[in-house]
Amino acid sequence: MTRGKTSEICKILNKIGALQFGTFKLTSGRVSPYYIDLRIVPSFPDVFKKICDFYVSFIKKEVGVENFDRIAGVPVAGIPFASVIAYNFKKPFLYIRKGVRLHGRQRRIEGVITPGDRVLLVDDLITTGLSLKNAAETVTAEGGVVTNAVVLLDREEGGAEKLAKEGVKLHAMLKISEIAKELNEIGAIDDEQLKIILKQIKKR
Numbered sequence: 001m002t003r004g005k006t007s008e009i010c011k012i013l014n015k016i017g018a019l020q021f022g023t024f025k026l027t028s029g030r031v032s033p034y035y036i037d038l039r040i041v042p043s044f045p046d047v048f049k050k051i052c053d054f055y056v057s058f059i060k061k062e063v064g065v066e067n068f069d070r071i072a073g074v075p076v077a078g079i080p081f082a083s084v085i086a087y088n089f090k091k092p093f094l095y096i097r098k099g100v101r102l103h104g105r106q107r108r109i110e111g112v113i114t115p116g117d118r119v120l121l122v123d124d125l126i127t128t129g130l131s132l133k134n135a136a137e138t139v140t141a142e143g144g145v146v147t148n149a150v151v152l153l154d155r156e157e158g159g160a161e162k163l164a165k166e167g168v169k170l171h172a173m174l175k176i177s178e179i180a181k182e183l184n185e186i187g188a189i190d191d192e193q194l195k196i197i198l199k200q201i202k203k204r
Contacts, residue, residue, distance in 0.1 A: 019037075021193060022035070074123040115143030
């Protein structure tokens with residue numbers, strides 16, 4: 001992603017208050033001194049459209065539209081992004097449930113998937129990679145094939161490496177180190193907050 005687009009996304013995320021400092025327990029169970037809340041993005045329609053447009057152009061360039069048949073949203077934050085992206089590409093949309101339904105078809109994937117379908121996973125961000133790894137395993141159990149996953153943000157805490165061991169290549173539009181440095185340059189976060197974020201990356 002170009003420096004200009006990186007800068008634009010950083011300014012957008014700062015404007016909507018997506019970056020917070022404190023003590024946060026992440027989905028992975030890890031405790032973090034900062035939190036990037038991308039779940040609020042769909043509450044800002046202009047921002048949501050812009051971020052989804054970035055996803056679409058990034059996927060075209062980095063993955064290639066011809067290299068996947070369906071798009072699956074990873075619960076919960078990845079689902080709204082994935083649905084809009086799939087609509088833009090005119091590709092079938094699926095979403096993965098957090099747990100197995102105890103009624104109906106009792107499946108963990110909502111939508112139509114057939115054996116051999118190449119499924120592109122879409123999530124908002126990645127930390128340890130556990131959510132995306134579980135999603136890939138779920139799709140594989142239904143007969144799908146997962147070789148690529150796309151996120152807006154890589155928190156750089158081992159997720160890409162975990163997915164690579166599963167044969168899934170991670171495509172991240174931005175890295176947290178890039179965002180932190182950019183936000184520091186524009187005065188959105190101070191030097192101490194920059195150190196907090198960079199220290200979290202080294203800690204893993």
